[in-house]
Amino acid sequence: MAGKFLDFKTNVFLAPMAGITDYPLRKLVNEKGVVNLYSEMVAVNAINRKNPKTYRIADVSKENYPVIVQLVGNDPLLFADAAKLVADLGAYSIDINMGCPVKKIVGNNSGSALMKDLALASKIITETVKSTNLKVSVKFRKGWDNNSVNAVEFAKMCEDSGASFIAIHGRTRAQGYSGEADWNIIREVKESVNIPVIGNGDINSVYDAQKMIEETNVDGVMVGRGALGNPWFLGQIHNYINLKEEPRAISPIELKDALLQQLNDMVYFYGKEMAVSISRKYVCWYSKNLRDAKKFRETYTKIYDYDLAVKAIEDYFEKQEETVSL
Ligand SMILES: Cc1cc2nc3c(=O)[nH]c(=O)nc-3n(C[C@H](O)[C@H](O)[C@H](O)COP(=O)(O)O)c2cc1C
Numbered sequence: 001m002a003g004k005f006l007d008f009k010t011n012v013f014l015a016p017m018a019g020i021t022d023y024p025l026r027k028l029v030n031e032k033g034v035v036n037l038y039s040e041m042v043a044v045n046a047i048n049r050k051n052p053k054t055y056r057i058a059d060v061s062k063e064n065y066p067v068i069v070q071l072v073g074n075d076p077l078l079f080a081d082a083a084k085l086v087a088d089l090g091a092y093s094i095d096i097n098m099g100c101p102v103k104k105i106v107g108n109n110s111g112s113a114l115m116k117d118l119a120l121a122s123k124i125i126t127e128t129v130k131s132t133n134l135k136v137s138v139k140f141r142k143g144w145d146n147n148s149v150n151a152v153e154f155a156k157m158c159e160d161s162g163a164s165f166i167a168i169h170g171r172t173r174a175q176g177y178s179g180e181a182d183w184n185i186i187r188e189v190k191e192s193v194n195i196p197v198i199g200n201g202d203i204n205s206v207y208d209a210q211k212m213i214e215e216t217n218v219d220g221v222m223v224g225r226g227a228l229g230n231p232w233f234l235g236q237i238h239n240y241i242n243l244k245e246e247p248r249a250i251s252p253i254e255l256k257d258a259l260l261q262q263l264n265d266m267v268y269f270y271g272k273e274m275a276v277s278i279s280r281k282y283v284c285w286y287s288k289n290l291r292d293a294k295k296f297r298e299t300y301t302k303i304y305d306y307d308l309a310v311k312a313i314e315d316y317f318e319k320q321e322e323t324v325s326l
Helices: 023-032 044-048 052-058 076-088 111-116 118-131 151-161 183-192 206-216 233-243 252-270 272-286 293-301 306-318
Strands: 012-014 036-043 067-072 093-098 136-143 165-172 197-200 220-223
Touching: 012 233, 023 036, 023 233, 023 252, 036 044, 036 052, 044 052, 044 067, 044 076, 067 076, 076 093, 076 118, 093 111, 093 118, 111 118, 111 136, 118 136, 118 151, 136 151, 151 165, 151 183, 165 183, 165 220, 183 197, 183 206, 197 206, 206 220, 206 233, 220 233, 252 272, 252 306, 272 293, 272 306, 293 306
Parallel strands: 012 036, 012 220, 036 067, 067 093, 093 136, 136 165, 165 197, 197 220
Antiparallel strands: none
């Protein structure tokens, strides 16, 4: 079957991105193609304290497609409790964040800091697996820095601890999100375990996705930044790598409609004021290949009113050329 990856609908995954892969984005990307979706990361201590904002992020019960909910933290027992809570809130499967490079997270001995403590990382995975019937996966990096590249050892630990699959981002913590992702380490990880492996990093075209599969033999691919401003991208990857269908050009009118739909769903989810504020970054991403983008962004940044925001988006996208390559 095309794109077979365990019982997921495809082998193509939208990467978890804090502040981005929220309900409005997941809904849109799901409508535009065949793709598996992650949530934003959910802090285990906050969800266990029943923090309302965190609960809202974790609640995927109203979504009629599977969502992998990602947990972050460092206490195995809090992970176990959090896994039960997110299962009740509709998670299709549970992912453990062992790759986040952000200071606030690693300072808490969470995210990629766990790559330096395999015993604790293993305990977190085993306790989470014990607490739920859902699949538990782990997302991690090449290593902490170039002097401590341990992705292969880490991958084996994940498998031995009961992870159903893993996702590896080919950068070290020290690299953050810059420099090149190392696809060799992705191949080495794939060769070292029997559970399915997802490769992540530097996929910016459908051809990159195909190349990663050929070069590393991974079972699935994951894309983050390449999907920003292009909700069709993941579906196009699915269609290309599994069905050999070339991606089509997206028209400015389609971009406008997608952006307005996202804005509307943001209004429902966050309220009008916050929706307009969040939409600013999307306006930049959606207009990145269009004419007069700089001027439009400058104007849009000064808009606070929802109706004016809609009008500005309509005016800008409707006066563009027929088609555009993303
Ligand atoms: C704004 C932003 C937020 C992110 N948040 C998370 C997160 O919450 N959890 C996680 O595991 N990775 C997170 N990541 C990392 C991505 O999932 C992905 O590994 C990374 O962007 C590399 O893939 P790419 O080259 O396709 O963007 C984030 C990345 C970005 C750019």
